[in-house]
Amino acid sequence: MSFGKSNKRVVWRIAQRxxxxxxxxxxxxxxxxxxxxxxxxxxxxxxxxGLPVDIPVGVVDEDNTAITRQVLRNxxxxxxxxxxEQYANxxxxxxxxxxxxxxxxxxxxxxxxxxxxxxxxxKVSFYTxxxxxxxxxxxYRDMKMMAELASGAIARETLYAKGFTDDQxxxxxxxxxxxMHAIGNPGLNYSIYLSNILLPAMLMLLIFQVTIYSIHSExxxxxxxxxxxxxxxxxxKALMGKLLPQxxxxxxxxxxxxxxxxxxWDFPLRSGLWPMALAALLLILVSQAFxxxxxxxxxSLRWALSIATLWGVLSFPISGFSFPQIAFxxxxxxxxxxxxxxxxxxxxxxQALNGLPMYxxxxxxxxxxxxxxxxxxxxxxxxxxxxxxxYTK
Numbered sequence: 001m002s003f004g005k006s007n008k009r010v011v012w013r014i015a016q017r018x019x020x021x022x023x024x025x026x027x028x029x030x031x032x033x034x035x036x037x038x039x040x041x042x043x044x045x046x047x048x049x050g051l052p053v054d055i056p057v058g059v060v061d062e063d064n065t066a067i068t069r070q071v072l073r074n075x076x077x078x079x080x081x082x083x084x085e086q087y088a089n090x091x092x093x094x095x096x097x098x099x100x101x102x103x104x105x106x107x108x109x110x111x112x113x114x115x116x117x118x119x120x121x122x123k124v125s126f127y128t129x130x131x132x133x134x135x136x137x138x139x140y141r142d143m144k145m146m147a148e149l150a151s152g153a154i155a156r157e158t159l160y161a162k163g164f165t166d167d168q169x170x171x172x173x174x175x176x177x178x179x180m181h182a183i184g185n186p187g188l189n190y191s192i193y194l195s196n197i198l199l200p201a202m203l204m205l206l207i208f209q210v211t212i213y214s215i216h217s218e219x220x221x222x223x224x225x226x227x228x229x230x231x232x233x234x235x236x237k238a239l240m241g242k243l244l245p246q247x248x249x250x251x252x253x254x255x256x257x258x259x260x261x262x263x264x265w266d267f268p269l270r271s272g273l274w275p276m277a278l279a280a281l282l283l284i285l286v287s288q289a290f291x292x293x294x295x296x297x298x299x300s301l302r303w304a305l306s307i308a309t310l311w312g313v314l315s316f317p318i319s320g321f322s323f324p325q326i327a328f329x330x331x332x333x334x335x336x337x338x339x340x341x342x343x344x345x346x347x348x349x350x351q352a353l354n355g356l357p358m359y360x361x362x363x364x365x366x367x368x369x370x371x372x373x374x375x376x377x378x379x380x381x382x383x384x385x386x387x388x389x390x391y392t393k
Contacts, residue, residue, distance in 0.1 A: 007237060010230070010231060010232055010234075010237050010241065011237055011240050011241040011244070012241070013230055013241070014227070014230050014231060014237065014238060014240075014241025014242060015241045015242075015244050015245050017227075017230065017241070018214070018241060018242045018244075018245045018246070019245045021214075022245060022246070027213070028210065028214075031206055031209065031210050031213075032206070032210060032246070032249050032250070032253065033249070033253070035206060036202065036203055036206060036253045036256070036257075037253075037256070039199070039202045040199055040256065040257055040260055043191075043194070043195050043198050043199060043202075044191060044195055044199075044260060044261075044265060047189075047190050047191035047194065047195065051079075051080060051138070051189065051190055052080060052134060052135055052138060052190075053079050053080055054079075054080070054081075054082035055080050055081060055082060055103050055104075055135045055138060055139055056082055056084040056085075056101070056102050056103060057075075057081055057082065057083055057084065057102050057103060057104045057105060057106065057139055057143075058083070058084065058085045058086065058087050058093050058096055058097070058101075058102040058104075058105035058106075059072050059075075059083055059085075059086050059087070059093075059105060059106045059107075059108070060086070060087050060088075060089060060090055060092075060093045060105060060106070060107045060108065061086065061108045062089075062108060062109050062110040063108050063109065063110050063111065063112045063113055065112075065113040067113045067116075067150075068108050068112060068113060071108070071146060071150045072106070072108075074146060074149065074150075075106060075142065075143065075146045078142045078145075078146075080138045080139070080142055081139065081142045081143075084102065085101075085102065087105070090107060093105040093107065093127075094127070097127060097129055098129075100129075103128065103129050103132055103135040103136060103139055104126060104127060104128040104129065104135075104136065104139035104140070104143065105126070105127055106124070106125075106126045106143055106146075107124065107125040107126065107127070108124050109122070109123070109124070109125075112124060116151075124147055124150075126139075126140070126143035126144070126147070128140050128143075134190070183353075183354075184268060184349075184353035184354065185268070185353070191265070191267075192267050192268065193321075195261060195265075195267075196261060196267065196348055196352065197316075197319065197321045197341070197344075197345055197348070198316075199257040199260075199261065200254075200257065200280060200283055200341070200344060201312070201315055201316055201319075201341055203250070203253060203254060203257065203283075203284070203287075204283060204284075204287045204312060204315070204340070204341060205308075205309065205312035205313070205315075207250055207284060207287035207288055207291065208287055208290060208291045208294075208308035208309070208311070208312055209291075209305060209308055209309065210246065210291075211243065211246070211287070211288050211290075211291025211292060211295075212291045212294055212295055212301070212304045212305055212308055213301070213305065214242060214243075214246065215239075215242070215291075215292070215295045215382075215386075216295060216299075216300075216301035216304060217301065218386065219299070219301070219385065219386060219389050220301055224386040224387070224389075225386070225387060227242075227386065228383070228386055228387060233383075235379045235380070235382060235383040235386075236379065238386075239292060239375065243288055243292075246288070247284065247285070247288065250284045250287075250288075251281065251284065254280040254281065254283075254284050255277075255280075257280075258273065258276060258277060258280055262276070262352075267352070268352055268353055269352050270351070270352060270353065270354060270355025271350075271351040271352065271355050271356065271357075271358070275347065275351040275352075275358050275361070276347070276348065276351055276352055278365070279344050279347040279348070279351070279365070279368070280344075282344075282365065282368040282369065283340060283341075283344050283368065285372060286340045286368050286371040286372060287340070289371055289372050289373075289374045289375050290308070290311070290340070290371065290374060291308060292374065292375040292382070293374035293375055293377065293378070294307055294308055295382055295385075296375070296377070296378035296379065296381050296382040296385075297378065297381075299385040299389045311339075314339070315339045315340070315341040315342075316341075318332065318335065318336045318339055318342065319336065319339060319341040319342045319344075319345045320336060320342060320345060321345050325342075337367065340367075340368060340371055343364040343365075343367045343368050344364075344368070346361065346364045347361045347364045347365065350364075
């Protein structure tokens, strides 16, 4: 299709019409501006401290000696842990855990100190509520570390009593010194881990829905024929004029989350802004393309919105940012590459976290570009729907 002045006038006329529709219907303002901004602020401030802090836990100290009290004070000093209650017995602590009053509890049975000082290997227990994965994991780590530190402290005092020097004691307690280096997110900041995917994924889902609604609502309101008349019967001009004003708004919203993540919160951005800006732009275009494709496949507004929502929600787990893709069954690993968010995530890892040259991400950029052919697969089917489909309540 040659794009001369007459075509530009047609597209411009439809774009003006679309702007008027967007301004006259509050649903556009809510879905395109209010919802993204609220989501951005919610997710980034929710995890503003990087990790949950002062997670409520309980203790059962049946031994109640100076040593066990010191152990519990040290546990309470951890940033993620806040001891909020001391229970008389195991049953009370378990009931509080089941009721959700605490996320974990530390159990020290009677005689623990005496057995430790006499080298009889006492046992302490800690229980976590795995229904809450993140707080349970953090508390398990803190309690396990506290048990190891307490054991080491008692062993150290025993070795000192036997005449060992400091070097000899450390050689016994820690014969191999371990160091851990978390690449890309050394502070284990959960906001870096989650927000970089949650924000674009949320925007992607909104683009799906707004694109489908803006097209199929023409059929529902009985204005689709007038829309096609303005486009001179050309479905490509009709879609271009309708989606262009929306695209400009989405670019602003995409730029907003980039600025929020990488300028305001100063998240890792090893390769600079442009690789992620390009990925964000492609994700926006692909989301619009996918919305148009669903409109071509499904003439029903209800069905198209349902499938778009399902596809968007499935993008979260199947992209591999929360559960490693390599652990998926083989069919799911292959299916994951049909989700644009998977390619965006891989670009983010290579560019923002690892700082690799853009060359290493060319396949993922190319995959996002390939998704842009979707609207060109069944345009005549959509045109027929706009001209002939009768909306039924």
